[in-house]
Amino acid sequence: MSIELDVLAIFAHPDDAELVCGGALLKSAQMGERTGALDLTRGERATLGSPEIREKEAQNAAEVLGLTVRRNAGLPDSAIENTVESRTALVEILRDLRPRVVVTHAREGRHRDHRIAAQLVYDACFLAGLEGFPAAGEAHRPEKLVHAMTFREDVVKPTFVIDISDQMEAKLEALACYESQFVEGLVQSGEVFPGGSRPLVDQIRVKCAHHGSLIRVAYGEPFWTRETVEMESLGRLEVATF
Ligand SMILES: [Zn+2]
Numbered sequence: 001m002s003i004e005l006d007v008l009a010i011f012a013h014p015d016d017a018e019l020v021c022g023g024a025l026l027k028s029a030q031m032g033e034r035t036g037a038l039d040l041t042r043g044e045r046a047t048l049g050s051p052e053i054r055e056k057e058a059q060n061a062a063e064v065l066g067l068t069v070r071r072n073a074g075l076p077d078s079a080i081e082n083t084v085e086s087r088t089a090l091v092e093i094l095r096d097l098r099p100r101v102v103v104t105h106a107r108e109g110r111h112r113d114h115r116i117a118a119q120l121v122y123d124a125c126f127l128a129g130l131e132g133f134p135a136a137g138e139a140h141r142p143e144k145l146v147h148a149m150t151f152r153e154d155v156v157k158p159t160f161v162i163d164i165s166d167q168m169e170a171k172l173e174a175l176a177c178y179e180s181q182f183v184e185g186l187v188q189s190g191e192v193f194p195g196g197s198r199p200l201v202d203q204i205r206v207k208c209a210h211h212g213s214l215i216r217v218a219y220g221e222p223f224w225t226r227e228t229v230e231m232e233s234l235g236r237l238e239v240a241t242f
Contacts, residue, residue, distance in 0.1 A: 002096045003034070005034045005035065005100070007033055008099035008102050009025055012039075012113040015175065019175065021103055023219065024221045027164060035065070036071070037067055044076075046077070078112075080120065081116065082120040086120055087127055095140050101143065103223070105117050106147045149224050161222045162223070163220055168208060
């Protein structure tokens with residue numbers, strides 16, 4: 001039987017989801033939403049760790065984030081391509097997990113897997129809803145696709161920010177599950193994302209603190225959508241101007 005997810009995070013490598021939207025995923029789960037993660041590759045090209053170790057780490061992190069399901073699409077690390085084969089593989093998983101909202105990479109990024117995944121996920125979400133698309137499963141098109149913007153430095157305003165002040169420590173806990181990747185002293189934080197030599201945990205904190213400041217809270221995770229976000233009324237608008 002297929003799973004009807006509220007939110008599915010689709011990212012190139014195990015630990016990407018935790019880095020860019022771990023707090024928001026946990027918050028959704030805490031609010032009773034059914035959440036999942038689909039890692040496109042096993043991260044087998046990483047300098048540190050092995051696919052087996054990273055699989056175990058990903059499952060441990062899934063527990064911290066309260067994910068209903070975590071799957072791996074088995075695409076090649078550092079060689080993700082937007083092809084008929086990869087689109088078909090994703091369509092079949094989307095038709096099985098049937099998410100309402102899909103979260104994926106920003107459209108820009110220095111890792112080519114991230115950029116290509118953003119387009120691949122967009123295409124697969126549309127195709128999954130076409131009755132005639134030749135892939136297993138009943139047609140299903142996610143209602144929304146949003147791009148996670150944490151750590152991006154493009155001059156693009158996030159469409160919205162999720163307040164993760166109450167989830168920040170658990171987000172770091174989920175990241176700490178990836179012991180093979182984030183070995184303090186072995187990994188330079190600049191390797192994970194540019195921006196100075198402070199310890200990785202501090203780097204993540206300052207980035208999330210910046211995104212949080214945009215909505216006047218301690219920590220936040222930013223997202224971008226093509227479509228405009230609806231607000232209920234002028235009188236209920238939040239986030240102080242001054
Ligand atoms: Zn990645």
